[in-house]
């Protein structure tokens with residue numbers, strides 16, 4: 367079965383305010399024509415191996431292109447985001463409408479919790495586990511709330527570098543139980559829990575330089591990996607683990623703090639069977 371991704375076209379994309387360090391100094395500096403070309407480049411690359419569904423951008427919400435932040439999909443359930451910053455909160459109604467129209471069961475967490483969807487909540491691809499990033503955007507209390515709402519084990523990870531403010535900027539679960547990640551974005555305790563959960567042979571740690579090119583902000587469909595740019599070293603490592611790498615430039619969106627993964631939301635996320643208890 368081909369994966370399905372939701373992307374939002376960039377007719378209203380621009381850097382209009384500053385809510386993360388990447389946006390600093392970039393207000394009004396993104397080029398909409400180039401953003402369209404880069405967006406089409408990503409949509410076409412992913413579209414060659416998966417289905418891409420499109421939601422139109424809405425005026426007044428320039429960050430709506432980052433559909434990863436719409437919410438969290440698991441089966442037919444969609445947990446709608448509640449953005450930390452007022453600038454992005456009007457996106458919630460647009461995404462809620464689209465997901466209801468598509469027949470998803472729309473759920474919300476308690477209103478006092480900030481939750482930024484699949485920017486911070488990432489399903490592992492090897493075990494029945496949800497990784498939850500907190501410290502910048504999503505509230506730490508989302509971890510128990512999602513565990514009880516979705517009946518899934520949740521591993522909270524504390525983010526400590528403002529440049530890597532969403533979990534999907536510094537960690538990407540890959541098929542086969544691999545984990546592409548940037549260790550320095552996490553506090554020591556979270557780094558230790560990643561190491562405890564994922565065997566060394568399945569961990570692909572990236573360098574500072576790759577992290578700053580948003581290499582961890584990758585889309586993974588089967589053995590395909592789509593990202594902005596990877597060093598030769600990372601490209602070799604991904605190939606050695608059986609992945610086919612597609613590099614597609616996304617510099618205009620990086621001015622707003624997002625790249626390949628942020629621009630997509632996987633719509634066919636399925637529950638993995640829990641590991642069988644040892645006899």
Ligand SMILES: NC(=O)NCCC[C@H](N)C(=O)O
Nearest residue numbers: 386432485532622623624628
């Ligand atoms: N990291 C993501 O999942 N999305 C990128 C969001 C960029 C947007 N300007 C924001 O700061 O919320």
